[in-house]
Amino acid sequence: TNTLDSVVINYYGVPPAVAGQAEGYQLKTVATFPMIYSLSESYEDRDWWPCKADMQDRIDSLDIIISTPSAHTPTTNGVLVSTVTAGANKISTFKHRYPIPTYLVAVGVTRYNKTTRSVTINGKTMPVEYFISQGRTSTAAAITAMDKCLQELVVFSEKWGEYPFIKEKYGMYEFGWGGGMEHQTNSAMGWSTMSSPGVIAHELAHQWFGDKVTFSTWNHLWLAEGFARYGEAMAAEFVSGTGNPVSIRQGFKTASQSTTLRGFGCYIPNASITTSDVLWSSNYGSSVYERGAMVVSMLRTLMGDDKFFQACRNYLNDPALAYKSASTQDLQNHMEAMLDGYDLTPFFNAYVYGSGFPTTSVNWFNPSNGKVLNIAIASQTRTSAGSTTYFPNVIPLRVQGAGGEDTLIVLYDINGNTLAKAGRGITGVGTGNVLSYSLSFVPTTVTFDPYVTTLSSGSATKLTVLDLRVTDFTVQPAATGNIAQLTLDGNSLNSAVILERSGDGVRYVELGAMTEQAATSAERRYVLHDAKPLAGINYYRAKYRNASGAFVYSKVVTMGSKAGSYFTLLTNPAAKVIRLGNPSTAGSKPTQFM
Ligand SMILES: [Zn+2]
Structure with a gap:
């Protein structure tokens, strides 16, 4: 030995x-x-x-x-x-x-x-x-x-x-x-x-990518082909006379989204790497290039150039990988390390191991026509080819003003109701469907994926309804405890809604997120069951984000401790007519106060 x-x-x-x-x-x-x-x-x-x-x-x-x-x-x-x-x-x-x-x-x-x-x-x-x-x-x-x-x-x-x-x-x-x-x-x-x-x-x-650091097995071939394909667009970006990088990326994106390739991820299953002929005849033999390049593009867009290229260098120079081999997990680890450990597993699961792609509708608005851009995810749909239930989505938006102002913002749509600012790392991960950006100008135009750097299709629409409008907030007795329901105008942005309760009407504690019910075009409803009300009087209010992204509260509804001794405010916010009904008496005619 x-x-x-x-x-x-x-x-x-x-x-x-x-x-x-x-x-x-x-x-x-x-x-x-x-x-x-x-x-x-x-x-x-x-x-x-x-x-x-x-x-x-x-x-x-x-x-x-x-x-x-x-x-x-x-x-x-x-x-x-x-x-x-x-x-x-x-x-x-x-x-x-x-x-x-x-x-x-x-x-x-x-x-x-x-x-x-x-x-x-x-x-x-x-x-x-x-x-x-x-x-x-x-x-x-x-x-x-x-x-x-x-x-x-x-x-x-x-x-x-x-x-x-x-x-x-x-x-x-x-x-x-x-x-x-x-x-x-x-x-x-x-x-x-x-x-x-x-x-x-x-x-x-x-x-x-491929030679200095080789994929550890042919399953991980995209680590070579995705980066090499992306290298074609990078050359065009930095070396004149080698093409238009936007057009080149559009080629990758169009191919990735095609009905031929959309059902294929980047990671190649064993059955498709058995021989050269099987591998290179398979659609995986194309997906590793096209989808692989868009995965690289999305990582760069998400992280920003400084962090992305540093992560690339760290990966390529890692003594365990350089002039050796790497798996997808090794790349993921190096990307995460430059994001302060942010977990990219859902991203890699969706785009590397999974197939399909999302189409996202983004709503934007600037309250009071100010130098603010508020963004909300209106919806995400997914190709039927995909098995992913929600794509963590890198969303680049070009924001322009009337005076020729022009900037790019990137957000990371983690699950539709958790958004983060991205493009220079991932920051401000928070619950709530509205992200707010301060600008140096009044935004007039917002364009989804202007430079073709994400796999997602999508659009950005300026909202004409600028604020959450509460049409009703009620608390009803249940078999045990009380059920609170908040109803918002159907044009409202969806938002995380929290139910709060107080025993004295002064100090409130969060009871939890109210569950959004199936929305209609007319209204959005959120419900939470308070199974164990306080003894005595319970004060309830709903907390949610308004169009500016700030927390605001519904009116307060009070519930007594004994059946029949409580009322519910049926019109809220109170308009000209206030109707009070006794919810424990079915069919009772509300008393109206003018
Ligand atoms: Zn190649």
Whole structure:
């Protein structure tokens, strides 16, 4: 034990045939020249080289020695350290000195032209290489597009921490598959994708998400694809000439909400990861990208840039995860840590493990036409595909004023009746359906999800009814105790309503939240049963939030201790006519006082 030794494995043969979505080891004619390339994701690494294919147990480094005809150029992970001529062939030796998962080991061989660039990150200069088949005659557009990776390397390093393989290189090489593949330090690119800003950014983003920190099992693939997909929008956000980030996110959102994908979460069940063909043919193979990207977008929107990117860096640099593997829980832990431990389990359950999406109606109003914005959740509906009973919802709202004022606020709708301010962490989590924001201007327009950063559909509507209107507050005797009922105008905002009781009419204590009954367009009713009234006189009042978000009280109703000796105020607030009825006498005609 505790003795290092070495094992030599001689390994040769013909890689097995693959079908469907699996590629494995390929020999094809590409751009008129023969090309050898490999694409191992997800299970074809073992088809062409001996390896322990386990993301949770990486090899710590790798030497790759490739013998080719002299006219051909090999490219692979890491750094080329020597080329030795051997007759008509040459032997090229590469060394890669970072831990690497086996599915990210890859080779490409054909008649390549090589283009070399360099990038400096944190004062460290690193080569960047493009390998394009000599069969391509018009390469300027591809090279221009790929050159965007130089700025993206800098931006992604700022946001996510230093490029993970800074001591070696970043490369992109042409291969014979139609998409891109994030081989470590050396992304493989189908010819058309070499001109695609999205694929260029995507494969680069994978160097952090997928390569530096790999999903621990294929169930958690979204940890790589969701962030890489989101990286396409991030590149567009920070590097000019790589697209419109809003349009790009709209693509993710539309796809996530499509009837094809809405029934699929991000976490892939075991039945859908059995083979490469099963995985990549499944709708999960798309959902991990599209929904995954929107999950990332929602986390950023919820937390705000400072906390979100710090959480990303903490996750990527966590010694237990860096150059190792992570599960969804590991990501959740790092996000929560930047939210002072706020529990994101309902969020992850709804969006990562669950499927479907919400549609939210938001009401807004500014009392007295002031510089205040009050927001309430009017409703949330859910796609039938979802099993989630209520989506904790990240709601970005663009607020504009008549003088060109323009700001973004974010709220977190936790369950419809518990709201929090968000966008810079989560603050002020409170019961009650109204959130109030002080503004420096009078709001005139509020727009739901203006920049397409949340998975939720929705709308924001200015309320014309500005306040809660009590139409009735009654207390009736029950078989035991008393039942209090508050009735609000049907146009009122729904609000947490608390019943309070006092024995002296001065000092009130909360009895509990009144339960909202099924609302109608005409009224909203809240009820609570006081099973153990005080001996003597009981004073009851209801407490609720008004349109400004402040607590206000209903009128007080008094109940005596003996049957027949109490009255209930039937019109409340008292209008011109006050009617008093004895509720213990069925059918008794109320006494009217003018
Ligand atoms: Zn990807």
